[in-house]
Amino acid sequence: MSVCTKNTIHECVDVCVIGAGHAGCEAALACARLGLSTVIFTVSVDSIALMPCNPNVGGSSKGHLVRELDALGGEMGKVIDKTFIQSKMLNRSKGPAVHSLRAQADKAEYTREMRKHLEHQENLIIKQGEVCEIETEDTPEGKRIKGVRSYTGAFYECKALIICTGTYLSARCLCGEAITYTGPNGLQAATHLSQSLRDNGVELRRFKTGTPARMDRRSLDLSKMEPQHGDTPVVPFSFSTDPESVQKEQADCYLTYTNEETHKIIRANLDRSPIYAGVIEGTGPRYCPSIEDKVVKFPEKERHQVFIEPEGLHTDEMYVGGMSSSLPEDVQLAMYRTVPGMENCRIVRNAYAIEYDCLSSGQLKLSLELKAIKGVFCAGQFNGSSGYEEAAAQGLMAGINAANMIRGREPLILDRSEAYIGVLIDDLVNKENNEPYRMMTSRAEYRLLLRQDNADLRLRHYGYEVGLISAEDDEKVSLKQSFIDSEVQRLHESSVGANNAVQEFLEGMGSATVKKNTSLAELICRPELDYKLIAQLDPERPAKPEGFTDRLYEDAVTQIDINIKYEGYIRRQQAQVEGFKKMESRRIPADIDYDDVKSLRLEARQKLKMFRPESVGQASRISGVSPADVSVLLVYIEARSRK
Numbered sequence: 265m266s267v268c269t270k271n272t273i274h275e276c277v278d279v280c281v282i283g284a285g286h287a288g289c290e291a292a293l294a295c296a297r298l299g300l301s302t303v304i305f306t307v308s309v310d311s312i313a314l315m316p317c318n319p320n321v322g323g324s325s326k327g328h329l330v331r332e333l334d335a336l337g338g339e340m341g342k343v344i345d346k347t348f349i350q351s352k353m354l355n356r357s358k359g360p361a362v363h364s365l366r367a368q369a370d371k372a373e374y375t376r377e378m379r380k381h382l383e384h385q386e387n388l389i390i391k392q393g394e395v396c397e398i399e400t401e402d403t404p405e406g407k408r409i410k411g412v413r414s415y416t417g418a419f420y421e422c423k424a425l426i427i428c429t430g431t432y433l434s435a436r437c438l439c440g441e442a443i444t445y446t447g448p449n450g451l452q453a454a455t456h457l458s459q460s461l462r463d464n465g466v467e468l469r470r471f472k473t474g475t476p477a478r479m480d481r482r483s484l485d486l487s488k489m490e491p492q493h494g495d496t497p498v499v500p501f502s503f504s505t506d507p508e509s510v511q512k513e514q515a516d517c518y519l520t521y522t523n524e525e526t527h528k529i530i531r532a533n534l535d536r537s538p539i540y541a542g543v544i545e546g547t548g549p550r551y552c553p554s555i556e557d558k559v560v561k562f563p564e565k566e567r568h569q570v571f572i573e574p575e576g577l578h579t580d581e582m583y584v585g586g587m588s589s590s591l592p593e594d595v596q597l598a599m600y601r602t603v604p605g606m607e608n609c610r611i612v613r614n615a616y617a618i619e620y621d622c623l624s625s626g627q628l629k630l631s632l633e634l635k636a637i638k639g640v641f642c643a644g645q646f647n648g649s650s651g652y653e654e655a656a657a658q659g660l661m662a663g664i665n666a667a668n669m670i671r672g673r674e675p676l677i678l679d680r681s682e683a684y685i686g687v688l689i690d691d692l693v694n695k696e697n698n699e700p701y702r703m704m705t706s707r708a709e710y711r712l713l714l715r716q717d718n719a720d721l722r723l724r725h726y727g728y729e730v731g732l733i734s735a736e737d738d739e740k741v742s743l744k745q746s747f748i749d750s751e752v753q754r755l756h757e758s759s760v761g762a763n764n765a766v767q768e769f770l771e772g773m774g775s776a777t778v779k780k781n782t783s784l785a786e787l788i789c790r791p792e793l794d795y796k797l798i799a800q801l802d803p804e805r806p807a808k809p810e811g812f813t814d815r816l817y818e819d820a821v822t823q824i825d826i827n828i829k830y831e832g833y834i835r836r837q838q839a840q841v842e843g844f845k846k847m848e849s850r851r852i853p854a855d856i857d858y859d860d861v862k863s864l865r866l867e868a869r870q871k872l873k874m875f876r877p878e879s880v881g882q883a884s885r886i887s888g889v890s891p892a893d894v895s896v897l898l899v900y901i902e903a904r905s906r907k
Contacts, residue, residue, distance in 0.1 A: 269416025277301045279666055280412050280420050282395045282457070283428035284312040286652045287644030287659030290338050291379055291426045294663030296388035297337075298731050300670060303389045303420060304382065305412075306590045307432060307452045312390070313343075313378035315371045315652065316431075316448030317475040319575050322501065324354055325705045326653040327364035328684040331719035333653075334502045336685075337732025338660045339381055340653070347373040349515040349577055350494040360826050361711045365499055370576040372651065393418075396456030398425060400464055400637055407464070408638035415456065424666035426641045428659055431473060433621040434458045438538040439614050440592025448475070448618060458621045465636045467624040471700050472544055473650060474588040474617040477596055479572075480610040480887035481580040488605035489518035489572060503720045504737070507815055518605070522555070522587070525602040530559045533595045544617060545591070552650065552702065554617070555587045555599070570603055581612050590617035622646050625696045626874045630689060631665040631675035632658060634874065641666045647692050650700035657685045658692075664730050669679065676730060679848060681710050681841040683723060694875060712830060712837050712845075714801050716749040717822055721745055744816055747809055748823045751795075755785040755828065760801050769801060788828045795824050799808055847881035852901065854878075861900045868893035 279295040281288050284306035292304040306312060321344040322330050334341035348367035355362045369443045382390055397413040411421040435453040436445045458468055494514035500507055534540045537556050553561070558568050571585035587603075589596055595615050600606050623646055627635055632647070634640040640762045642654035643662040665675040678686035692701060705711050714722070724741040727733035757779045760766045767777045775792050784802055787793050799805060808817045827834065858864065858872045867888045877883040880901070882895045 271419075271659070274421065274703050275303075275418070276421045277303050277389075278670055279303075279424045279426065279663075280395075280422040281305065281426045281428060281663075282412070283430055283432065283644070283646075284309075284390070285428060285430040285644060285655060286340065287430070287646075287662070288311060288426070288428035289313050289382060290340065290656045290659035291331070291428060291641075291643055291663035291666070292382065293339055293385055294337070294660055294732060295424075295426075295667050298470075298671075299387065300666040300667055301387050301389075302816050303391050305393055307392070307394055307415070307447065307454060309379070309390060309392050310375075311447075311449075311451050311763070312382060313375045314449070314451075315369060315374060317473070317588075317774055318585060319371045319573055320366055321348075321374075322364060322366040323653075324362065324364045325684065325703045325708075326364075326651060327354070327366060327501075328705075328714065328716045328719070329653040329688070329703060330365070330501050331503075331716040332683050332685050333657050333660055334504075335719040335723040335727060336660060336664075337727040337730070338656060339378065340656045341503075341886045342505065343374060343377045343381070344369060345500045345502050345505040345510055347377050348510070350517060351498045351510070351514065352495050353499055359712075360715050360717060360830070362705045364705075364716060365501055365730075367501065368494075368573060370514065370578075372576050372578065393606055394454055394456065394848075396450070396454075397460040398457070398464060398637075403638070406638060407636060409640050416874045422639075423670050424639045424641065425645060425827055426659075426662050426666055428642075428644045428648050428655070428662075429454055429457065429620075430655070431618050431620040433468075435618055435620045437616045438590050439546060439616045439619045440536050440538070440590070440595065442592070443538075445544075449613075462740065466634065467627060468621045469624045469648075470619055471622050471645075471648065472617055472619045473552070473645075474590055474701060475615060476555075476584040476586070477577065477611045477615040478581040478583060478586040478613040479600070479606070480612050481574070481582050482617060483608050484572065484582060485605045485607070486518050489520040492517040492519055492571070503724075503819075504863040515574050515577065517574070518581045520570045520572065520604050520606070521567040522570060522603055523567055526555075526599055527559045529595065529599045529602065529651055530556055530591070533591060534560070536592050536595060538590045538617060544619060550859060552588070552700075555589050556591065566901040573607070584615075587615070589615040591607070591615070620645070622648050623819075628693045629675075630677045630690065630878065631669075632662040632667065633669070633675075639666075639669065639677050646698070648697050648701055649688070649692060650702050654688055654703050657688060661685060661689065664732070668730070672687065676726060678723075678726070680708070681713070683719075684708055684714055687714075690882070690885065694877070696887055700786050709743060710837050710841055712833055713841070715826070717819070717826070720819075721748075721823070740811075740816060743809065743811065744820050744823075747812075748827065751806075751820075751824050752785070752827050752894060754776050754804070755788065755795075755802075755824070756783055758802065759783045760787070766801060773797065785828050788825060789831075794820050795828075830839035844881065847884060848879050850880040850898070851902065852877055852879060852883065852897070853904065856901075861897060863896045865890070869904070872897075 269325040278300035279302040281292045281304040295302045338436040350368035394415045399410040401410045432447040432454045498510045573583040575581040642657035728738035
């Protein structure tokens, strides 16, 4: 590395953000909006908020993250509401805990819109250039960040650094035997920062992800595929978006399938796949496998789904979802042309795998600050996660906590009972993730409480306390919660008798008649009834509260129905949360010497030394720490407190 040593530029800012992907954008916007002078570095300003893989935002569990991000004051939900081309609510046939919004993005428009937000943000400077060194200084409290140096030699002194390098760090792309040392989409990789991080005691590892080919729409026969339409009406992501503004004509996506001929070509060419030829060093994502992995690991499956999705309204590029690959170009073309509707397809961009450096497990605090270097925060795929939504959520939290550190405030830590974001960060911090981490609803123990529809009720006040949400928006949520609580109580206390009018109404609704006085809440519990449908049995029902928008009122009604219909299950989870909170409140002394804790198993002792948990609850979630080890730890802490 030959950094220019004659460059005399020396600037002082509050925060430096490395990387302008989804994590970097949210981190930089949060810091700047909280009044901190912020500079965001990117290898190319054309890659700001780039979507190098799938052209969508949201999806199962990921939609929850976007809603929570929005509730806290993030930007992703607002931008996708302005730039989507199709929107669907997934899992409608299931309970509300797993309903997840998913929107197809116009990729170019999404990037353009987010870049505009960054460019118009006060206190924020965009700088194209590669950061190749971090500089630290030793203090009585340990090592802390001093600043960063660009490849051209300019030095940016800062109080906090947020690393959001995504898949660019020492990246290389693989397409069969062809290997290019670039980031996604052929953009410049960040080739120098890894060594500087290692020199400062940061441990890195290699992960892999990949993307499918893009096809020329004109070469596809979409009539052979099953059209996939968007929802009507469209539900917006952001709580601040007027629903009327997102009702528009939507683009179609299409569904087709691989077949035995596809699989035969793949199996015959596995020796040319970097994954199976041993060329790839990094570990790939289990929950987003390449088509080669699907064929090898699920040989009994005769076909796999393939989603053909437009990349935007002003391009003919189509994304081939479900068929990511690192096979050579000639094999890719032969493979894709066996899929119905793709017999004459033309590849615009080849599929490829990408390897990159990211953070090894056990080095982060729950605030997303590095344990080894004060003032260095990390977010996104650098932390070992995958996905735009996971990255954006971490970016926002890293930005908030970097700002809180500078302002002398306590970090904002969301626990597993409060948010999917809490689950995401807790898993990244406490688990040895040996593959790119993907958020799933099954990872959230309290998912009935952590629904996407109540994200504002759960988290808006945190956004207000931090300073990213206005007092007016916070007050709206308080009024909404008060209305929900009062209505749920009134519906439990209001009843109807077994008179003719009631019986006729119930029969007309296909619902069983009543034999005695029955509360309105009991009627709402019936699957065929809800708050709106029983309006004529409820003459005391209050009008829409003054100051409520239609959106606010509709959202409140949804909460009333869910709170009543799932009341028993909600109470059960709330009781579980109380037990969880007790374990979280049992703090572990920061100076604890685990070698002094007798009866701890060797593996548990090693893991506790590695992760240094702050609470007993956190310790219990570390892989390799058993319930028996937790009991030993509790006894030790109790005995120590008595001394």
